Amino acid sequence: MTAIPVQPIVSMRRVEKIYRQGDSVVHAVDQVDIDIFPGEFTVLSGPSGSGKTTILNLTGALDNVTRGDIHVEGRKLQDMSRTETSRFRRDRVGFVFQAYNLIPVLTAFENAELILSIQGVPRTERSARVRDLFHAVGLDGLEHRRPSAMSGGQQQRVAIVRAIVTNPAIVLADEPTANVDSRTAATILDIMERLNREMGNTFLFSSHDPQVIARAHRVISMQDGRVVGDERRDGNS
Amino acid sequence: MLILMAFRNLWRNTRRTAITLFSIGFGLMLSLIFTGIGDSGYGRLIEGASRMGMGHVALIPRGYLDTPSIDKRFDVPSDLIGRIQVMSRVTAVRERITGQAMVATANDSAGAAFMAIDPGTETPETLYFMDFLESGALFDPKNRIGIVIGRNMADRLRVDIGGKVVYTLTDVQGEIISGLARVSGIFRTGVLQVDNYFVLLPIDTLRDLIGYTSREVTHLAVFLEDHAASRSIRSRIQACVDEIPGAEAVTWRDAMPDIAGLIAMDQSSNYLFQLIIFLLISAGILNTILMSVLERKREFGILLAVGISPLRLFSLIMLEAGWLCIFGLIAGLLLTAPVYGYLHSTGIDLTAMFTEKPDVGGVLFDPTIHADLRPISLAVILTVAAALILLSGIYPAWKASRVMPVEAIQSA
Numbered sequence: 001m002t003a004i005p006v007q008p009i010v011s012m013r014r015v016e017k018i019y020r021q022g023d024s025v026v027h028a029v030d031q032v033d034i035d036i037f038p039g040e041f042t043v044l045s046g047p048s049g050s051g052k053t054t055i056l057n058l059t060g061a062l063d064n065v066t067r068g069d070i071h072v073e074g075r076k077l078q079d080m081s082r083t084e085t086s087r088f089r090r091d092r093v094g095f096v097f098q099a100y101n102l103i104p105v106l107t108a109f110e111n112a113e114l115i116l117s118i119q120g121v122p123r124t125e126r127s128a129r130v131r132d133l134f135h136a137v138g139l140d141g142l143e144h145r146r147p148s149a150m151s152g153g154q155q156q157r158v159a160i161v162r163a164i165v166t167n168p169a170i171v172l173a174d175e176p177t178a179n180v181d182s183r184t185a186a187t188i189l190d191i192m193e194r195l196n197r198e199m200g201n202t203f204l205f206s207s208h209d210p211q212v213i214a215r216a217h218r219v220i221s222m223q224d225g226r227v228v229g230d231e232r233r234d235g236n237s
Numbered sequence: 238m239l240i241l242m243a244f245r246n247l248w249r250n251t252r253r254t255a256i257t258l259f260s261i262g263f264g265l266m267l268s269l270i271f272t273g274i275g276d277s278g279y280g281r282l283i284e285g286a287s288r289m290g291m292g293h294v295a296l297i298p299r300g301y302l303d304t305p306s307i308d309k310r311f312d313v314p315s316d317l318i319g320r321i322q323v324m325s326r327v328t329a330v331r332e333r334i335t336g337q338a339m340v341a342t343a344n345d346s347a348g349a350a351f352m353a354i355d356p357g358t359e360t361p362e363t364l365y366f367m368d369f370l371e372s373g374a375l376f377d378p379k380n381r382i383g384i385v386i387g388r389n390m391a392d393r394l395r396v397d398i399g400g401k402v403v404y405t406l407t408d409v410q411g412e413i414i415s416g417l418a419r420v421s422g423i424f425r426t427g428v429l430q431v432d433n434y435f436v437l438l439p440i441d442t443l444r445d446l447i448g449y450t451s452r453e454v455t456h457l458a459v460f461l462e463d464h465a466a467s468r469s470i471r472s473r474i475q476a477c478v479d480e481i482p483g484a485e486a487v488t489w490r491d492a493m494p495d496i497a498g499l500i501a502m503d504q505s506s507n508y509l510f511q512l513i514i515f516l517l518i519s520a521g522i523l524n525t526i527l528m529s530v531l532e533r534k535r536e537f538g539i540l541l542a543v544g545i546s547p548l549r550l551f552s553l554i555m556l557e558a559g560w561l562c563i564f565g566l567i568a569g570l571l572l573t574a575p576v577y578g579y580l581h582s583t584g585i586d587l588t589a590m591f592t593e594k595p596d597v598g599g600v601l602f603d604p605t606i607h608a609d610l611r612p613i614s615l616a617v618i619l620t621v622a623a624a625l626i627l628l629s630g631i632y633p634a635w636k637a638s639r640v641m642p643v644e645a646i647q648s649a
Contacts, residue, residue, distance in 0.1 A: 091544070101539040
């Protein structure tokens with residue numbers, strides 16, 4: 001019996017990102033080939049300026065490649081129109097930012113249900129989905145709080161709910177534990193791991209936090225915009 | 238959800254929003270009050286002028302306005318007055334003959350403009366002079382030799398109620414003829430040229446004297462509930478009288494071009510003033526919304542990153558402008574209400590500023606400032622204000638929708 005080959009969710013080929021700042025040229029990402037497969041819990045690790053965040057931005061169609069191709073779920077990002085890109089981000093990608101980035105005028109619950117509302121999900125359904133996830137991440141009772149009245153850890157948990165509530169193909173998390181203490185970081189990682197394990201969400205992190213790296217199933221090491229290592233913790237490095 | 242977000246965004250900087258709302262409200266108040274004062278003043282002027290003789294709409298012989306003459310006349314078909322009278326918004330139709338005469342007593346003589354009326358049908362709503370009768374009364378319909386003259390003319394001719402005067406004019410053949418009359422009433426409008434120059438005569442007596450048939454007039458004066466309807470009523474009357482050769486229907490604007498011109502000029506300067514006010518307010522609103530957009534650049538980057546489309550971001554800012562518009566209009570109406578209420582009911586009496594009674598084109602002008610905003614003016618001002626507020630939101634909204642997510646998220 002032949003195993004059916006698993007298609008990658010994200011496929012990057014010879015990806016380059018060059019920034020020009022005055023006369024100087026910065027190769028933020030240089031000739032990168034990466035495949036991310038469904039259900040993976042992957043960390044992009046490396047020092048500051050190694051290109052981790054740029055990889056996340058390119059994968060989430062927040063930025064355009066200078067050269068090379070990126071396919072997500074088989075669709076080439078460079079071929080998408082502005083509207084298609086918006087829809088792709090809305091429906092297929094979840095973002096978790098280092099600084100939480102919740103909308104201050106919305107309550108925790110409203111922040112989490114914002115995209116569902118834009119997607120046109122009926123109120124009862126989106127309430128149920130957000131409530132379930134709030135319960136799953138331990139935010140019961142905080143639904144009506146504004147971000148300013150929540151701790152960093154609580155805000156990051158709301159951000160995680162916001163990222164996964166639409167059931168995206170991949171969750172991109174940029175240094176999600178950088179702004180919280182180690183205990184809160186552990187809690188956040190517990191939640192993400194559990195969501196990955198129980199719900200099958202694919203996570204791609206950028207981090208140089210050893211705690212995050214220790215939990216990852218796969219660690220892609222980067223330096224100066226290049227991939228310098230790709231280690232799979234299940235023994236398939 | 239976007240509507241809710243827009244509403245809450247408006248109150249992020251309460252002081253700035255309150256100042257903006259106050260400036261919108263204050264500008265709107267100025268606009269509504271000045272327009273209300275204009276509407277009231279123009280309305281009273283038009284009413285007064287119409288009651289001087291021509292009505293809001295007049296049916297006249299063609300060319301009469303260019304060269305008024307007693308031999309320009311037309312025969313009023315027996316059913317015509319009834320047909321006009323039943324038109325909606327028409328309140329009265331009156332027969333009139335107007336012309337020039339010389340009025341004399343044993344003491345002196347004076348040139349006069351006369352208007353011959355049917356005293357049995359006239360009311361203060363159709364005849365300006367009835368408000369200003371100082372002594373005596375309008376002639377009795379049976380009194381065929383009555384005449385009503387102004388106080389200044391009475392003084393000049395040294396005649397009083399019951400006194401005898403002779404008026405001389407030309408008849409339809411161009412022959413000079415004279416009529417004897419006794420003064421039945423004296424009016425004092427306070428307007429020199431009117432009190433010096435104007436006389437009222439009984440229409441049937443004059444018809445006999447100048448050789449008109451019992452149905453002939455120099456014009457029919459048509460009075461309306463509202464002068465604003467004059468154009469549409471004129472068209473309906475014109476359609477109704479196409480069978481009368483040589484007759485045409487005109488509005489008060491055609492009949493009194495000096496007053497119409499004065500009003501148009503005053504309205505133009507008023508509109509210009511309001512345009513300047515609204516442009517200043519628009520600049521303030523634009524600045525407020527733009528500031529608020531620039532302050533939230535990072536947030537817009539986040540919204541774009543999580544899947545809000547640029548179009549929705551544009552809509553969000555336009556919704557904020559929409560909320561500003563709603564609250565601004567409410568603020569404007571709230572600020573306007575007490576000022577308008579006072580001006581509408583009481584007014585500001587400026588009599589002390591005038592040494593003589595002010596008039597415009599021979600029509601007494603009440604020196605009390607009142608406000609009486611026409612519904613159409615209210616609707617136009619609110620619409621223009623709303624449009625300007627929303628237009629002020631377009632550039633900031635466009636700016637927000639053009640934000641590049643990566644740059645915006647990385648911005649402080």
